[in-house]
Amino acid sequence: MHSASTVLSLQTRGGQLVEFTTELERWVAQQPITEGLCSVWLRHTSAGLIVCENADPDVQRDLRRYLWDLVPDGDTRFVHTAEGPDDMPAHVRSVLTGCQLSIPIIAGQLQLGTWQGVFVWEFRAQSHRRTLAVSLLGV
Template identity: 55%
Template sequence: MLRQASTTFDVETRGRGLVDFTRPVAAWVTQSGFETGLLTLFLRHTSAGLLIQENADPDVRGDLDRFFARLVPDGDTLFRHRDEGPDDMPAHIRTALTAVSLTIPLAGGRLALGTWQGIYLWEHRLRAHRREVAAHLLGE
């Protein structure tokens, strides 16, 4: 019989960078008792993103940050929107280039992630934030 469950994850960031929050998501999925289904994660913010990425080598996360720093630099004079500082509009552009939602299948009661995959919130602002990720599980 098809069931649904939902929750919200609070993810604390320390400023710009990737925050792995795979463990609390996986724990919630296990606790839900679903064997198969589909998990949707949705980030309720416009200056951060969600992604599935390599979770073994921290150089990958650093390289991603360095690439985006080159692609969308803070303080670029092209941008007019600076209400919250020089990282304001670059954070919105970085979000437009990344995703705010993810869909992950469940198989055998577990997230069907690959061996080296983790679920990350990518903070695009320089200062720390508390971010909310809505989760919805559909399955049986």
Template identity: 50%
Template sequence: MRQHHDTLTVQTRGTGFVEFTRDAARLVADSGIRDGLLTLLIQHTSAGLTITENADPDVLADLTDRLAVLAPRDPSLYRHGLEGPDDMPAHIRTLLTNVQLSIPVRDGRMVLGTWQGLFVVEHRARGGRRQVAAHVIGE
């Protein structure tokens, strides 16, 4: 059994989805692990991770719109506001998305469906550098 650790940096430009499937695939290939498991963890409390469709951009737009309805940026709704009016809604949206993903690895590649991609979901209005801790374990 072998293990490989690394960190992926994903630049976001504000609320929305940023695909990083290719970066994760490169990390798996560089690990040299043929069969095992890739675990990803976003190291932030106001952004998430998800696996969703990467073919039609309308899917990402619709998901962004629905998250805005579920956790609106209305400061009158929240107690916590020290980091700006979009911070508490970002924390709620993070609860609704994943912070950790597990993806099987077979023959040195992630086992994803045809239209599946890996995304950082930025929940803050301003973007930034998001860190995703990666761990590949297997043989």
């Protein structure tokens, strides 16, 4: 059994998805593990980690519209507004999307589908630097 780990850092833009599939695939390919599991953990509570279609940008636009309609900025029901009207909505969106992914590794490659990409989704209105802890476990 072997393991490997790293920390990735991504610059986000407010409300946008940032794909990092290529960076993750490149790092996995450099490791001695050919069969196993890749775990990705987003170290933030106001951004999300998702696998999503990466071919048609309309998918991302539709997802954003739906999620922001579901949890709008400035909703008067929220008490926690310490960092502004997008603060609590960002936390809710983060809970809905999650902050952890597990992706199988077979023959030294992430087993993503043809149109699947791995994304950090920034839920705050401002840009941020987001960090991800990535671990591999396998043979």
